[in-house]
Amino acid sequence: MTIPELHSLFLKSPNISTDTRTIGANCIFFALKGDNFNGNKYGAQALEKGAAYVILDEKEYATSNTFIVVDDVLQTLQELATYHRNYCEAKIIALTGSNGKTTTKELINVVLSKKYKTTATRGNLNNHIGVPLTLLTIKKDTEIAIVEMGANHLEEIAFLCKIAQPDFGYITNFGKAHLEGFGSQEGVIKAKSELYDYLIRNDKSIFMNADDSVQMAKLSGYIKKYGFSTEKQRFHKIEFFGADPFVKLKTEDSIISSQLVGSYNFTNSAAAVLIGKYFNVSLPDIKAAIESYVPENNRSQIIKKNSHKIILDAYNANPTSMEAALQNFDAMGNNPKVAFLGDMFELGKSAAQEHQYIADLVAKMNIEKVFLIGENFFEVKTAHQKFDSFEAISSYLEKESLPAKSHILIKGSRGMALERLLNLL
Known part of the structure; x- marks a missing residue:
């Protein structure tokens, strides 16, 4: 057939x-x-x-x-998805990056859906199976589809671009993620930039963070780029307006107060503003969309339990996102702070070095109690308490209590499933 x-x-x-x-x-x-x-x-x-x-x-x-x-x-599924993508008239926005892909995708979707019929990747179905499945959810009357693309090795984004054939693209950042597959951060940059390569080769439009020096260098000389910046005048100006704990941003004298924790969510929100403006969504609608978005699925969720305020960010972790989360947490309020940090996976030969770096970093911060959980963190040199397994920290918490009215950060890779801590606090 x-x-x-x-x-x-x-x-x-x-x-x-x-x-x-x-x-x-x-x-x-x-x-x-x-x-x-x-x-x-x-x-x-x-x-x-x-x-x-x-x-x-x-x-x-x-x-x-x-x-x-x-x-x-599998090949038939992928070919059917490409055929259907071309059968429909929807514009495709492709999205990749080391951190923030899913949150940014959700923000772009809620903004654009204020004016257009949209569809977007469900959850994080962003691989060689998930991308075709997303494309096959496009309806004949869908106007814009936001397609998340993930990768843990070179040439994967290039392959996904051949399937989805995007009209637009945005890269959230180039962080230390999946180093086991990419080999180094330079490998990460090369892999994620395969989206740029496809768009430039096909004369398509690119959205960018103009304050990111890597993106600026990669896109030097390319005309069809549209960026946001906190200071560069030739790009759309979007200012960071604080995060304690929720990020705020300012554009065109309008302050947007999100329900997203942390300064690291500024660029995710700013990208949604930029793309909304490009597609002529009104600023009041952009503001309403971003302010109404509530994260879920263990992504920077604020949970109040007993007297504690918990930041649950246990969907995933890599060195870049872990450092950003800790820096934001360190800057929050004056309540006692407690951090539960779980192992970061897929770091390959860099695992020991990266876990030690995080242990050294958190030791310099104003965080009263730090609990390091997992086989990698158990090997670091630190004065903080270490546990080689979730079972070990569970046994400890059954006997010990945390300071009242604590601010608590829970962050680790998906495989650590640290959301289980909620039942123990």
């Missing part, structure tokens, strides 16, 4: 599933394979649960004409 023929079926059954646990009626099930699973084996189960068709690549599992056999299920 050709991609145009498959697309005709998709238009009649416009829901895609790759997991039999989430089968919807009249959907198309793509039987993906991985290192530890084979979706072909679950095709019959998908039909029993209501799927209209099953796309598979192992003929022995095809027992009726509702099974469509292709050479490669």
